[in-house]
Amino acid sequence: MSGNLLPVRAFLTRADGNLAMRKLEAAGIHGKLTAELGADLPFMLLVAPDQHQKSVEILRQTDSPASLCERCKRKPATVHLTMIVDGCSTTANFCRDCYETPRG
Numbered sequence: 001m002s003g004n005l006l007p008v009r010a011f012l013t014r015a016d017g018n019l020a021m022r023k024l025e026a027a028g029i030h031g032k033l034t035a036e037l038g039a040d041l042p043f044m045l046l047v048a049p050d051q052h053q054k055s056v057e058i059l060r061q062t063d064s065p066a067s068l069c070e071r072c073k074r075k076p077a078t079v080h081l082t083m084i085v086d087g088c089s090t091t092a093n094f095c096r097d098c099y100e101t102p103r104g
């Protein structure tokens with residue numbers, strides 16, 4: 001195996017990166033988590049090139065929809081609002097930017 005690794009995904013926190021790395025390890029893929037100080041998403045998960053495509057698919061499949069902002073669907077949701085709609089409890093998840101920006 002060569003020493004070249006490809007980034008699968010970047011993470012906001014080391015915990016998120018470790019969680020994703022464990023998902024890959026469950027599939028027999030050994031990733032490496034590197035920290036890039038100062039970046040918006042500083043923790044980068046790297047894998048060998050021949051395992052890259054499979055790694056991307058695994059992370060996509062295991063993604064929880066609740067982990068992304070429901071409004072922009074791009075940033076991690078850090079604000080979780082529980083609302084009662086028609087007697088049922090439902091949770092809305094937003095990133096801080098969307099939560100603090102008024103709708104409309």
Ligand SMILES: [Zn+2]
Pocket residue numbers: 069070071072073074075094095096097098099
């Ligand atoms: Zn958002």
